[in-house]
Ligand SMILES: Nc1ncnc2c1ncn2[C@@H]1O[C@H](COP(=O)(O)OP(=O)(O)OP(=O)(O)O)[C@@H](O)[C@H]1O
């Protein structure tokens with residue numbers, strides 16, 4: 724369970740002796756429950772990554788509160804880190820090693836027992852169809868294979884809460900489907916799944932709840948049906964463009 728209340732983040736940019744401020748999140752609130760996939764949908768620069776990084780304790784919010792399974796992300800940051808699996812687009816994988824090796828390495832970092840690492844590794848390799856490239860050097864892998872490797876690493880400790888930033892970015896339809904099916908399965912098992920995406924189809928197909936984030940504010944929150952009904956349309960794209968047009972004027 725993730726509970727976000729009035730989350731704000733202001734970035735301070737120092738350049739040539741002058742300071743400017745960017746209000747990336749202007750006070751957002753939402754909840755993501757176990758068994759549910761929550762999709763944060765928004766255009767470039769909306770604040771999606773900032774939100775996920777705050778929840779994952781990588782950056783500190785300016786104000787507001789974040790609870791993950793009841794633990795405060797500021798006070799209990801270590802506990803929060805242990806119960807989440809965070810996937811980010813800027814995750815750097817060492818090209819010299821293999822997916823298999825990296826999974827072992829991250830399993831050990833998470834203080835897992837060797838037999839648990841071995842067992843979990845086989846599950847992930849099967850679920851993500853990584854059999855053919857598990858022992859290849861990461862340098863030699865395609866974008867999709869690298870993304871699967873990042874996903875496997877982020878979930879090696881089988882966390883209760885899954886936070887994925889743009890999980891299907893750059894993936895072909897087959898690989899993207901593999902990843903979205905994988906997320907659906909985990910949600911069905913009772914895990915809390917929060918993703919960000921700018922792809923409307925992903926939000927429509929797999930998200931139980933959607934938050935439309937634009938310029939640091941959540942403009943719409945609810946199920947797909949609720950959001951489209953509220954806006955007297957039958958598709959998310961209409962809703963999305965309506966808010967973007969308002970913003971342009
Ligand atoms: N470390 C930082 N320092 C200063 N400004 C930042 C920093 N990180 C993000 N920002 C700014 O905050 C705003 C939100 O950025 P963020 O990366 O959260 O957007 P996003 O929704 O993830 O966009 P994208 O779809 O392009 O990934 C942007 O204006 C960005 O320039």
Ligand SMILES: [Mg+2]
Nearest residue numbers: 771772773888
């Ligand atoms: Mg982003």
